[in-house]
Every structure is written in C-alpha cells, then in structure tokens.
Amino acid sequence: MTPIRWGILGAAEFARRFMGPAIHAANGAELYALATSSPAKAAGFADFAPGITVHDSYDALLADPAVDAVYIPLPNHLHVDWSLKALAAGKPVLCEKPMGLAAADYDRLIAARDAAGLLAAEAFMIVHHPQFIRARALVQQGAIGRLTHVDGTFTYNNAADPTNIRNRPETAGGALRDIGVYPFGAARFVSGQDPVSISHADLRLENDVDVFAQVAARFPDFTCTALVSMRMHPRQQMTFHGDKGILRLTCPFNANIFDMAQLTLETDGSSMITERWPGVNQYSLQVENFGASLRGAAAYPCPLEFSRGTQVMMDMAFAAGAQR
Incomplete structure (x- = not known):
C-alpha cells in the first residue's frame, strides 16, 4: 500500500x-x-x-x-x-x-x-474511537432501554494564558467552539438524533469570549445537558441514562491523555459491565479512516453533513444564550 x-x-x-x-x-x-x-x-x-x-x-x-x-x-x-x-x-x-x-x-x-x-x-476524532462506536451500538440496540437523558461535561482552566487563541475573540475563541462540540457531537453521534430546541443556555463571557457555557437541549426522544468551561478544574464525562440502564464514559474526549478510555454499562439488577481501551490512539484511527476513504475502501465516518449538524446545535446555543 x-x-x-x-x-x-x-x-x-x-x-x-x-x-x-x-x-x-x-x-x-x-x-x-x-x-x-x-x-x-x-x-x-x-x-x-x-x-x-x-x-x-x-x-x-x-x-x-x-x-x-x-x-x-x-x-x-x-x-x-x-x-x-x-x-x-x-x-x-x-x-x-x-x-x-x-x-x-x-x-x-x-x-x-x-x-x-x-x-x-x-x-472530530472521538467518533473514530471504539468506545464511541460501542456506545452508539449499545444505546441504539436498547441496552439501556429507552434513552431519556444525556449529560456531558468537559472543563479545563486556561485563565493563566490570556494570549491563548481560545481566549481571544479575534481568533474565534471560546469554550463552546473549542470543546462544546464534544458533548454536542457525542450526544448526536450516539443517539442518531438532532436537537429540536435549546431550553436553556447560560454563557459567561470574559473579553467577549465565552469561558463557561451550561446548555440544556431537547431532542425528539430525550433531554440533554452540557457543561463546558475554560475556567474550571479539568473534568470530562458522558452519561447516557435510559429507563433500564445507564452507560457512562469516564474519559470520552481525551482518551489516554486525560485518563484511560473506559465504558461502564449498568442495567437492572445492578449488573455492571466495564470495557477499557488502554492503547488506542484515536488520532491515528482518524488518519487511517481518512486514508481508507481516499482509497475508496470505506465511507468516512464523520462527513461534513454530520459536522454541520453539530454546528446547527452550536448556533442554537449561541442564539439562546444571547437572549438571556
């Protein structure tokens, strides 16, 4: 090759x-x-x-x-x-x-x-990681029953670096653009649904850049909340809560950098299954999938149409936040 x-x-x-x-x-x-x-x-x-x-x-x-x-x-x-x-x-x-x-x-x-x-x-590298492919399969196959609520958090603190492009309006910085795409895109990828409305958006600005965003959305079959910030201690998680179980990803975004990628499925009767991916590099998988698509061997897992859908949710959140 x-x-x-x-x-x-x-x-x-x-x-x-x-x-x-x-x-x-x-x-x-x-x-x-x-x-x-x-x-x-x-x-x-x-x-x-x-x-x-x-x-x-x-x-x-x-x-x-x-x-x-x-x-x-x-x-x-x-x-x-x-x-x-x-x-x-x-x-x-x-x-x-x-x-x-x-x-x-x-x-x-x-x-x-x-x-x-x-x-x-x-x-958008996370959709190439086997933990998200597995999470999507479990949720869409009904492993947690009817999906009722999704909760996502992604935070870090770069307050000490005011010249960082993420802290500057002229470079289109902000927490939502930098990391809000992750809980938004994760909810969409795993569920296969798009939001119908934003019911709450609390955006807190510094230097005309959002450094904190708490967003609540309604999807056709479930609700979703997302918290992202560039002014909080580092944390990341995604939880998919159904009527018959809970699926948790404890390191959903920076696998093997923030922590080890791990999925936990808890179902009725306190049954719990944990899966881990200690050695997977999602960035290399992204490059390999891009190459496979260039060679005509497979469709690319994250086409621009998917990315546009996440941006629509981002636009909705910015619009809702501006109305507060």
Whole structure:
C-alpha cells in the first residue's frame, strides 16, 4: 500500500504533540511536509519525522505536487478559507474543529467538496474511537432501554494564558467552539438524533469570549445537558441514562491523555459491565479512516453533513444564550 503523504499547514503545538505523531504512526500514512516560517518550530516536527519537507508558506505547501492530503490545525477563524484553498488546489483536507463558525460555513465547504470531488472533513476524532462506536451500538440496540437523558461535561482552566487563541475573540475563541462540540457531537453521534430546541443556555463571557457555557437541549426522544468551561478544574464525562440502564464514559474526549478510555454499562439488577481501551490512539484511527476513504475502501465516518449538524446545535446555543 502506497502511503498517503500528508502536509500540515502551520506548526501548531497540538499538531506537534498529537496529530503530527499520529500521522507519522498511522498505517498507510506518511508525514511528508510542514508549512512554517519558523525553523525552531519545524525542528520539533523533525524530531519524530526526520527528513520532513518544510515549506515557508501555506501556499507553497498547497502547490507541492507530492502532498496527497492536507491537515489544518490553524486558529478557528482561518479554517474555512484555508480549507477552501486546499480544495481549490486539489488537496483533500482534514481540518480541526470547528471547521466553520456557523452552519452557512459548512454549506460552502460541502459545495466546494462536491465541486472538487475530493474528501473534506472536520477532525472530530472521538467518533473514530471504539468506545464511541460501542456506545452508539449499545444505546441504539436498547441496552439501556429507552434513552431519556444525556449529560456531558468537559472543563479545563486556561485563565493563566490570556494570549491563548481560545481566549481571544479575534481568533474565534471560546469554550463552546473549542470543546462544546464534544458533548454536542457525542450526544448526536450516539443517539442518531438532532436537537429540536435549546431550553436553556447560560454563557459567561470574559473579553467577549465565552469561558463557561451550561446548555440544556431537547431532542425528539430525550433531554440533554452540557457543561463546558475554560475556567474550571479539568473534568470530562458522558452519561447516557435510559429507563433500564445507564452507560457512562469516564474519559470520552481525551482518551489516554486525560485518563484511560473506559465504558461502564449498568442495567437492572445492578449488573455492571466495564470495557477499557488502554492503547488506542484515536488520532491515528482518524488518519487511517481518512486514508481508507481516499482509497475508496470505506465511507468516512464523520462527513461534513454530520459536522454541520453539530454546528446547527452550536448556533442554537449561541442564539439562546444571547437572549438571556
């Protein structure tokens, strides 16, 4: 199998620590190129990918005929434009979430994807992890009976880093855009449903950026609450509560970084089953699934249409929060 040669637009810290190594380790993939004008930042990638080609501009990387696919870890406000440029350059693109800032952005991306006939996707890595594939199967097969309520939490504290792009309005920062997509998308992926309304949205701002968001939503068959914050002690969990059981994911988002990925199913009679995935790298699985789709071997698990649905929920939450 000829490896897919990946190029990365920008030497982001996340790309250096996680996605770059994941591409390098993924089956059927090669971390071939990086676009950065900083030799010091490029050296951090060369440490694990010796011989990596370094371009001094994003345009130069997109013009490189040896690059088969592009990964974009740029700040949020740059995602749409550079994804469109990558598609126009004939490159399939995997872009960090949120790939767009409103549902209309995804309409533009979908149209450009279809016109180019190329794969374009948001890097929503959790749906590639076996814990979420297993959770979806259990819930949709009725393991917890009728799903009644979903609860999700994702928090961390970056108050000490005011220059971080997540704390800046001009880079489209904020807790909802950074981590709200996870409980929102997880609820949608596992249940297979979309929200019909937002019944409550408490958004607390600092410097015009939401640093705390508590959102309650109604889906066709269940209710959902989500709490995300950039000003609280780190915590993450997802709970799916039915009339005959409870399914818990104790490390749903940063598997094997925050903690070990673990699923616990509790049913009538106090029966409890626990499953763990100690060695799974969801970022590498994401790269491998992208490659499989490029080769025509499988449909991509997280198409732009799914990502647009999560953005619709995000737009609803922002609108409800603005009315408070």
